[in-house]
Amino acid sequence: MTDTGLVFRALADPTRRQILQDLKAGPLAAGEIAARFQISAPSISRHLAALHQAGLVSSRRDANRIVYTLVPETLALAVGDFLSAVCPSQVLERQRRKRS
Numbered sequence: 001m002t003d004t005g006l007v008f009r010a011l012a013d014p015t016r017r018q019i020l021q022d023l024k025a026g027p028l029a030a031g032e033i034a035a036r037f038q039i040s041a042p043s044i045s046r047h048l049a050a051l052h053q054a055g056l057v058s059s060r061r062d063a064n065r066i067v068y069t070l071v072p073e074t075l076a077l078a079v080g081d082f083l084s085a086v087c088p089s090q091v092l093e094r095q096r097r098k099r100s
Helices: 004-011 014-023 030-035 041-053 072-086 089-099
Strands: 057-062 065-070
Touching (some): 004 041, 030 041, 030 065, 041 057
Antiparallel strands (some): 057 065
């Protein structure tokens, strides 16, 4: 189950959003991710931990590296849950009827 609050808290930070954008092209090792930013490696590790905790990335060990992969389904579910809560289908149906 997706924790929508964790997902949106993770997305609140621009560095984390950029990490997700970078992972869109494919898996990256933590060092490769860190090399793309001008902040410390421990800071990147904290960002990756927040993304991992929110379920937005998965990780696997490859020898002495940790490789991160985007989990787009988590984001889709969180946004879908949020939209269904604030924009229920009845509201959409009423708007469609008004336009007709």
